[in-house]
Amino acid sequence: MKIHSIIITINLIRPTFLLLFFLATSFAYSQKNQYLDERNGFKIFTFGDSKEYYDGMIGAKAPYLTFGYNTEGYKYIKSEPYELYGAEWNELLLGFTRRKLTNIRVKWKFSRNTYSGLKKALTEIFGEPEESNSKMSNSYVWRGDKVIMILSRESDEFIDEAKREGLLDDFDLSVTLKIENRKLKGTILYDKKKGF
Numbered sequence: 001m002k003i004h005s006i007i008i009t010i011n012l013i014r015p016t017f018l019l020l021f022f023l024a025t026s027f028a029y030s031q032k033n034q035y036l037d038e039r040n041g042f043k044i045f046t047f048g049d050s051k052e053y054y055d056g057m058i059g060a061k062a063p064y065l066t067f068g069y070n071t072e073g074y075k076y077i078k079s080e081p082y083e084l085y086g087a088e089w090n091e092l093l094l095g096f097t098r099r100k101l102t103n104i105r106v107k108w109k110f111s112r113n114t115y116s117g118l119k120k121a122l123t124e125i126f127g128e129p130e131e132s133n134s135k136m137s138n139s140y141v142w143r144g145d146k147v148i149m150i151l152s153r154e155s156d157e158f159i160d161e162a163k164r165e166g167l168l169d170d171f172d173l174s175v176t177l178k179i180e181n182r183k184l185k186g187t188i189l190y191d192k193k194k195g196f
Contacts, residue, residue, distance in 0.1 A: 048181070048184055049100070057076060060074070067103040067105070074094050087117060088108075090109055092105070097184075103181075109174065123140075135157050135158060154173050
């Protein structure tokens with residue numbers, strides 16, 4: 001009879017424990033990602049800044065559709081800033097939607113150490129990310145209510161296949177950090193009040 005009452009007690013406690021655990025982890029996750037929205041940018045770049053603010057800091061236009069429709073990308077040409085957590089990047093692109101900064105993309109030369117180091121540092125700041133892997137790439141995703149940030153690299157499966165086919169030199173393997181203020185971009189593109 002004692003075992004039966006222990007099982008009943010465990011069955012009553014388990015849902016309560018799971019609920020508390022879920023609430024605690026959800027709260028911690030949402031708290032960490034609020035900072036992503038509060039930060040609203042990257043380094044010296046703030047979403048919503050006008051393109052004119054960056055005159056003299058941006059150069060050549062990035063290839064069409066780097067950031068999708070309605071967003072023009074430009075290469076950042078100043079020497080500062082140039083690194084994140086000790087990892088020097090190769091390229092930083094700024095994306096402007098109707099002349100407002102909405103997207104940022106930072107690229108590093110491919111390195112598993114850079115990828116894991118950046119993931120660790122970003123996790124300490126923004127909390128545990130969602131993991132999103134495919135045949136082509138491995139990604140970690142942090143979401144705020146307004147801002148999304150994705151750290152990605154080519155997958156080992158993709159790299160191995162490219163090696164087997166002798167095509168590895170044809171690809172620009174990289175570690176990429178993409179940050180976008182989706183809410184601002186949506187407001188800029190779809191604000192019905194502007195046309196009234």
